[in-house]
Amino acid sequence: MERDEFQITKALGDIKVHQAELDYTKFEPRIPDVSEEEYGHVLEMYDFPAEFETKDLVTALSSCRDQFNIKWVDDTHALAIFSTPFAATEALSLQNSLMKMRHVSEASKQSKLKIKHCSEFLMPYKPRPQTSASVARRLVSGALGMRVKVDVEQRRKELQILKEAKGKEKENTIVITSKKISAALKD
Numbered sequence: 001m002e003r004d005e006f007q008i009t010k011a012l013g014d015i016k017v018h019q020a021e022l023d024y025t026k027f028e029p030r031i032p033d034v035s036e037e038e039y040g041h042v043l044e045m046y047d048f049p050a051e052f053e054t055k056d057l058v059t060a061l062s063s064c065r066d067q068f069n070i071k072w073v074d075d076t077h078a079l080a081i082f083s084t085p086f087a088a089t090e091a092l093s094l095q096n097s098l099m100k101m102r103h104v105s106e107a108s109k110q111s112k113l114k115i116k117h118c119s120e121f122l123m124p125y126k127p128r129p130q131t132s133a134s135v136a137r138r139l140v141s142g143a144l145g146m147r148v149k150v151d152v153e154q155r156r157k158e159l160q161i162l163k164e165a166k167g168k169e170k171e172n173t174i175v176i177t178s179k180k181i182s183a184a185l186k187d
Contacts, residue, residue: 032116034104039115040085041124043092044107048099050075060098064091071121073114079104083124086179132158 008015045057057070057078066087071079080101082088092101104115115122134155141148 029113031109032112034107034112034115036103036105039104039122041082041088042104042115042122043080043088043101044104044111045078045080045099045101046076046108048076060096061091063094073111077108077111079111079114081122081124084176086183132161134158
């Protein structure tokens with residue numbers, strides 16, 4: 001030991017060793033601030049049995065009119081991601097004896113950390129657009145370099161389905177926008 005100290009002193013000159021002022025072994029990450037403005041469409045589901053699976057949580061929220069996604073935090077905490085803050089507030093008003101729900105601003109430490117680490121996965125839920133076989137057919141036939149003949153009637157049906165899907169999407173956008181405006185006017 002003295003030999004090591006001698007070599008250090010010889011190489012560096014007289015040095016003094018100080019004790020660390022902070023105990024880094026007890027480090028805990030800071031709990032992030034999670035605002036309702038930014039994550040108003042996300043609710044924390046908690047206080048449910050550890051045996052619950054995703055299907056049980058989906059069943060518990062089945063009376064919600066809007067669609068949602070579930071992201072697990074741990075065995076007794078999960079995040080419900082809705083398409084709008086309005087839909088999340090509606091779901092919050094539901095009573096369920098098997099679990100509790102709250103806004104993420106009041107969430108547990110683990111849930112807040114999950115939100116900050118996985119924020120790209122917590123975008124508002126958006127249902128997958130309606131599709132038809134025409135897109136897949138076009139991609140596959142293009143990749144194979146061949147031309148596929150499609151019955152005129154079938155093509156007409158597929159185009160009609162796509163037009164209806166675009167119309168529904170436009171209607172949904174108008175409804176969501178009007179809900180946001182009315183909610184903003186209430187505040």
